[in-house]
Amino acid sequence: MFRLGPLLLFVGWIMLSAVNVGLAIAVSFSGIL
Template identity: 85%
Template sequence: MFHPGPLSVFVGWIMLSAVSVGLAIAVSFSGIF
């Protein structure tokens, strides 16, 4: 059974968090302007 390393899991979590934050910022800016 293949198990990804802690580093790849951490990087993937960072990427997902960055995407979520980016979408939230884009939505708030769209609501302001």
């Protein structure tokens, strides 16, 4: 049976990375504006 643990961990890490990138872009845009 396929284990969901590593998959959920991987998806969670990707979501956190996307949030961090979004925050960095927002901060850079607010800094420019």
